[in-house]
Amino acid sequence: MVLDKLANASRYTSMHPLFEQAFRFLQESDLMALPIGQRAIVGRDLFAIISEGKGIPEQDAKLEVHRKYIDIQYVISGTDHMGWKDLAQCSPPNDPYTEERDAAFFPDKTSNWFDVPAGSFTIFYPDDAHAAMATEDTVRKVVLKIAVG
Template sequence: MIYGALEDLPRYRGFCRSLDVLIDWLAENDPASLDVGSHAILGDKVFANVMAPTTRPEEGAHYETHRRYHDLQIDVEGRESFKVSQGETTLVEPFNEADDFELVDAVNGIAGDLDKGRFAIFVANEPHMPTLEFPGDGAAPVKKICFKLIADEFFDE
């Protein structure tokens, strides 16, 4: 996981080719202006999934993983917490190749939040649990963007 202030994202130029594309796009575009839905930035290599969910309690939630994509997540309205697992996981829902998605459970995790212009990059194969209730807020609406960034090993496909 990479976690920080969105204004500092250019420090991570060179992490992967798709992140470099997104950094350039963000320099010229306001992500908060995107409507709910999917928006191509560079075809299926870099795109934005804009969602308007309600945050959820951690109880009953599972970690998700992706094999082809890194997720860079930001909140443009509201705020949320997230967790990243540490250690071993237990399969809950098998990998769905079409959706690049698998669900797992884990005993240990570390928490963070998306508030005040923060971002989190959950790297491919890193179990993460987004859209959790922010401490003290309870269930609350949030407008968030999950930028999908194809991993370098798949960039030229």
């Protein structure tokens, strides 16, 4: 898991062949003007999901993992309150993985909470169980989905 500011994105471009293109999308797009929904960047290998909405209470946040995609979650406005837990420390999922949604959900709660303010991003790999939008803020964000392999 990574938490950093977009200004430092160049530190991470060597971590995956599509990260440079992903960060370039964040740096060069007018993210406030993009419509809510999915936007292809490199077909199904790299795409963006733009969303905006009010968060949920921390106790209602669900830990999730993905197998096919790495998430880069970039906060455009507001502050997203996120949680993290090592997948190896999680109980068996209470909502098992399905390929269609590329997600499994866990009953675990985490004590590892942190704020992601506007201008910052997280990177979650398939072994990073994460919970997002545990905030009272209205948050506009982009989740970049990058194919693992």
